[in-house]
Amino acid sequence: MTDRASWYDEQAGPLVRLYALTRGRARPSPVLLDLLSLVTAEGDPARDPMLSPEQAAVLTLCRIRPRSVADLAADLDLPLGVTRVILTDLLDYGHIRVTRPVRPTALPDERLLQEVIDGLRAL
Amino acid sequence: MDYARSDRAGFVALKILVAGGFGVGKTTLVGAVSEIRPLRTEEAMTTAGVGVDRIEGIESKSTTTVAMDFGRISLREDLALYLFGTPGQDRFWFLWDELAQGALGAIVLADTRRLADCFPAVDYFERREVPFLIAVNHFDRARRFEAEHVAHALDLDPDTPVISCDARERASVKEVLIALVEHAGRRHAGRATASAAG
Numbered sequence: 001m002t003d004r005a006s007w008y009d010e011q012a013g014p015l016v017r018l019y020a021l022t023r024g025r026a027r028p029s030p031v032l033l034d035l036l037s038l039v040t041a042e043g044d045p046a047r048d049p050m051l052s053p054e055q056a057a058v059l060t061l062c063r064i065r066p067r068s069v070a071d072l073a074a075d076l077d078l079p080l081g082v083t084r085v086i087l088t089d090l091l092d093y094g095h096i097r098v099t100r101p102v103r104p105t106a107l108p109d110e111r112l113l114q115e116v117i118d119g120l121r122a123l
Numbered sequence: 124m125d126y127a128r129s130d131r132a133g134f135v136a137l138k139i140l141v142a143g144g145f146g147v148g149k150t151t152l153v154g155a156v157s158e159i160r161p162l163r164t165e166e167a168m169t170t171a172g173v174g175v176d177r178i179e180g181i182e183s184k185s186t187t188t189v190a191m192d193f194g195r196i197s198l199r200e201d202l203a204l205y206l207f208g209t210p211g212q213d214r215f216w217f218l219w220d221e222l223a224q225g226a227l228g229a230i231v232l233a234d235t236r237r238l239a240d241c242f243p244a245v246d247y248f249e250r251r252e253v254p255f256l257i258a259v260n261h262f263d264r265a266r267r268f269e270a271e272h273v274a275h276a277l278d279l280d281p282d283t284p285v286i287s288c289d290a291r292e293r294a295s296v297k298e299v300l301i302a303l304v305e306h307a308g309r310r311h312a313g314r315a316t317a318s319a320a321g
Contacts, residue, residue, distance in 0.1 A: 033221075034224070034225065035138070035205075035207070035221070035222070036136045036138055036205060036225070038134055038136065065134070065200070066134055068136055068205065070162055070193055070205065070207075071195065073162055073163070074160040074161070074162050074193055078163070079163040079164055079165045079188060080162065080163065080164040080165070081164065081165045082165075101135075101136050101138075101225065102135050102136075102137075110308060110312065112135065113304055113305075113307070113308040113311075114308075115198070115199075115202060116137065116198060116202065116204065116304050117301050117304050117305065119198030119199060119202060120196075120198065120204075120297050120300050120301050120304070121297070121301065122198075123156070123196070123198075123293075123297060
């Protein structure tokens, strides 16, 4: 745990290269800061040859149904920060739509929680 | 209208945190009920290393990667639970703020041999008013489980549930999740009543 050298070399090292994917930028759109914000593809990746492989992968993943920011980072096997910047570009280009998740504080509806409980029992 | 379908995306995603001391079985618990995947995040090392790692001489590197356990349980096409295992090391506390925001509730996984490991998590969720319960992970089935002892040792509010579980067993972890959702429902209902009265 106090092995300073490995924590620094193995984990910090690759980030330098990862940010090349975002052309050095690191500031995502605020709507993407929530791990559960939902991303829906609007565009057809095949019709935009300018998309990077990562951007095209996002559009493919979100085509059938929306996926959360956390899901996409795990799917793409990229850190959250990098994923968010890739998504910010897609948002700016109008290739994706992003909706904020429902907040539990905005969920007075017992029915929804009951649906969750029923769903868990049925698993 | 059905609430679950009334938001714009037509999809409801609820977040549940899994906290507890290092090695208590958080990864096991998340893996028992969901397809577990690592989720990586980057953090400024000057923050991440405060009080833990000496960083003199390596200031040129400013970020490090933290991996969290991340699991998804699809209950329906338009309804999913997301489980996030909080990073075990204290130096990643600041990550919890992002995770706790908007969380439905939290499971604090406990080992009765090392109850003190739960203190930081209990403190944190109490302060942020995140509904949580204590799930005592039974490493040894023969050991007696005393909810009252645990509640007393952790100085819990009387309405905080203390239940036992086996983090390896899917059915057991499902019961923990159900208990948490029920508890969160009671807490939200209580708040709604309080704000209507006040």
